[in-house]
Amino acid sequence: MITFDRVSKWYGAFQVLSDCSMQIAKGEVIVVCGPSGSGKSTLIKCVNALEPYQSGSLKVEDIEVGAAATDQRKLRQRIGMVFQNFELYPHLSVLDNLRLAQIKVLKRDAKSATEVAVQLLERVGMQLHQSKFPGQLSGGQQQRVAIARALAMDPVAMLFDEPTSALDPEMVSEVLDVMTQLAQQGMTMMCVTHEMGFARRVADRIVFMDGGCIVEEAAAETFFKAPQSRRAQDFLSMILAH
Amino acid sequence: MDFDIVVIVRNFSLLAEGMLTTLRLTALALLFGLAWGTVLTLARLAPGRLLPALASLYVNGIRAVPLIMVIFWIYFLLPVLSGTQIGPFYSALVAFVLFEGAYFSEIIRAGIKSISQGQLRAALSTGMSYLQGMRYIILPQAFRKMAPVLLTQSIALFQDTSLVYVVGLMDFMTASAMVASRDGRLVELYSFAALVYLVISLAATLAVRHMEKKFKAGAQ
Numbered sequence: 001m002i003t004f005d006r007v008s009k010w011y012g013a014f015q016v017l018s019d020c021s022m023q024i025a026k027g028e029v030i031v032v033c034g035p036s037g038s039g040k041s042t043l044i045k046c047v048n049a050l051e052p053y054q055s056g057s058l059k060v061e062d063i064e065v066g067a068a069a070t071d072q073r074k075l076r077q078r079i080g081m082v083f084q085n086f087e088l089y090p091h092l093s094v095l096d097n098l099r100l101a102q103i104k105v106l107k108r109d110a111k112s113a114t115e116v117a118v119q120l121l122e123r124v125g126m127q128l129h130q131s132k133f134p135g136q137l138s139g140g141q142q143q144r145v146a147i148a149r150a151l152a153m154d155p156v157a158m159l160f161d162e163p164t165s166a167l168d169p170e171m172v173s174e175v176l177d178v179m180t181q182l183a184q185q186g187m188t189m190m191c192v193t194h195e196m197g198f199a200r201r202v203a204d205r206i207v208f209m210d211g212g213c214i215v216e217e218a219a220a221e222t223f224f225k226a227p228q229s230r231r232a233q234d235f236l237s238m239i240l241a242h
Numbered sequence: 243m244d245f246d247i248v249v250i251v252r253n254f255s256l257l258a259e260g261m262l263t264t265l266r267l268t269a270l271a272l273l274f275g276l277a278w279g280t281v282l283t284l285a286r287l288a289p290g291r292l293l294p295a296l297a298s299l300y301v302n303g304i305r306a307v308p309l310i311m312v313i314f315w316i317y318f319l320l321p322v323l324s325g326t327q328i329g330p331f332y333s334a335l336v337a338f339v340l341f342e343g344a345y346f347s348e349i350i351r352a353g354i355k356s357i358s359q360g361q362l363r364a365a366l367s368t369g370m371s372y373l374q375g376m377r378y379i380i381l382p383q384a385f386r387k388m389a390p391v392l393l394t395q396s397i398a399l400f401q402d403t404s405l406v407y408v409v410g411l412m413d414f415m416t417a418s419a420m421v422a423s424r425d426g427r428l429v430e431l432y433s434f435a436a437l438v439y440l441v442i443s444l445a446a447t448l449a450v451r452h453m454e455k456k457f458k459a460g461a462q
Contacts, residue, residue, distance in 0.1 A: 050363055077369030087364035091382050100378060101368035153368055 001026045001188055002047060002157065007056035009042060009212075016042050017053065018212045024157075029189045031199040031220070034209035035235060040192040043209065044159045047190065048079045061156070077105060080150030084162040086142040088134035094121070094145050095130040098152045106153065113152075120148040124178050140171030144178055151182075158182065160191040196239060200224055208232045249427045250434050253417075260417030261438070267331070267413065268400045271338035275399070276392070278339055279346025284376065286351060297347075304344035310405050313337040317409045330411035334403075342399055349391050353384035390454045397446050401439060414438065 002024040009017040016039050024030050032040045045051040046058055049065050049072045058065045060075060088097050098117035102108045108116070121127045124144040134142055143163055150158060160179065164172045176198045183189055183202045193199065199206055199220060206223040208216040208231070216223065216232045227233045250257070285297035304312070316337040321327050328336075357380050365375035385392075404415035412420075415435060422431035 048367055050367060073369045073371060076367055079367075081364075081367040083360060083364060085358075085360055087358075087360045089361065089364075089379055089383075091386065101365075101370055104374055104378065105369040150368070 001028075001061060002190070003057070003059045004043075005057040005059075007043075007046060007053050007058050009046065009051065009053040016212050017046070019056065020209075020212075020214050021056075022207060022214060022217055024188065024190060026156075026188055027186045028204045029183045029187075029202055030191070030205050030207055031203040032190065032192045032207045032209060033194065033196075033199065033235070034215075038209040039212040040209050041161050044161055044190050044192055047157075047159055048076045048081055050081075073105070077153055078156050080147075080153060080155035080158040082143070082146050082150055082158065082160045082163045084165050086134070086139070086146045086166070088142050088146055088149070090134050093131050093133055094126065094137075097134070097145060098149050101149075102152050116152055117148075120151050121145070123151075123181075124148045125174075138171060139167045140174045143167065143171075143175045147175075147178055147182070157188040157190065160189065160193065162192050162194070164193065164195055194239060196224070196236075208235065210235070246427055246430055249421070249425050249430055253421045253425075256421065257414065257417050257434075260412055260414040263331070263412060264400070264403050264414040267335060267338065267403045267406065267411075268396070270335055271342055271399060271403070272396050274335070274339040275342035275346050278343030279350050280381070282343055282347035283350040283354065284373075286347065287354065301344045301347050304341055305348075309337075309341050309402055310408060312341045313405055313408060316340070330406065330409045334406045334409060334411050338399065338403070342395070345395060346392065349388050349395060350384065353388035353391075354380055356387055357383050386457070389457070390450050393446070393450045393453070397443050397450075400446070401443060404439075 004020050004022050006019045006021055007017055008015065008019055020039075020043060022030075032043060034040050042051050046053050047060060047065065049070075053066055060079065063070055063075065065072075065075060088094075089100070092100065095114065095117055098120065099110070099113040102113040102116060103110060118127065118130065121130055124147055126141060126144050126148065129137060129141065129145075134145070137145065147158075147163075163179070164175050167175065172195065176195060179189070179191070179198070180202050191198075191203075203220045206216075206218055206220050207214055208223070208227070208229070210231045216227065216229045218228070223232070224236070227236055282297050282301060285293045286301070288294055288297075313334060317330065317333045320333050320336065354376075361379050361383070362372075362375045365379045366372070370378070403413060406413050407416045407419065410416070418431045418435040422428045425431075
């Protein structure tokens, strides 16, 4: 469903992604991990064209993301994204956060947009907060709303860019629970995260990146039990040590 | 020295009419100036090179000339260019919109820059266009943040409208000046005019300060 073939990207002379290749099938959950600055976030932002790439091929449902003829707005409608800093719209209520793009982009009428929004808020356990504003919610609650907002567009795949990194420790699990549930319901997911427990339990495959390269790609169990590369071994020993 | 208050009462309707013109000019210049300033800002932040270059050339150009010159310029130039007389009110309005738009654009740009880029990315990631993201997500937040600065600039605009004196538009200042010289009551009329400008501007400034406090409290 999502295919990277030798995708490379430069910021000026600095190469941030080099020859990244991998495939994600429908319903698969991929966790992308690696040290900071390794290009993980950049890699997933390429999928919905928030970051352009300069060479190689990246296809979502057989459509080349970077091609001039590709309608990026159509593409983005089909791929949900959840950000590290939630990025809920602070001037809109929770309900309106979920309704805006449904109405303006998918052209749903207000009534059905509200129905979808309420249903999704129930799904992430936020139905009681629908008229509040983002500033009145905790980080974990905001991130659950952000997930619901992305789901409101009926995406075929979801991208998570370090969804729990900005959270206080006690709120991490409520967000991971929602993500786990989503994975179990068959959503295709690509998650950049340092939550190795989540990766182990939920991910089908782990992609380990370092220095802009995909260094290792393996089934979750294999990756944690027997990482092949030296860099992955170092990384794991470092983050699992504490 | 005799101070004749009666001259003001006697000419009240003329002065009131002048004030109405002043307020009308201020309100319209503010409205269209903001719209023009928003367009200029979007042009300055637009992708590519040409549009931003043209827009900043305009903004920096306008800010490098005195307002009174722009008023003169439009008053004499517009009839030549368009072949029609639009009168002092509309020519003054055009001048103010063109001039204030440049200043508003600076304020709006700062307001937009203060909103995190992540907000636009979030909007884009749901399939919204750049302009939709600006309209529904960035600009509403930016305008809220810059409301106090915009209102302060509007007070300056209110005072600046007195410059239409030079094209003979009967605003409050011109009306006061006219009565002053006609009735030979310079001290009374200019004092009264100063007092009126002072009271209105001061009241507006206090209102802005009050609003700022409320905003700050609301943001917590």
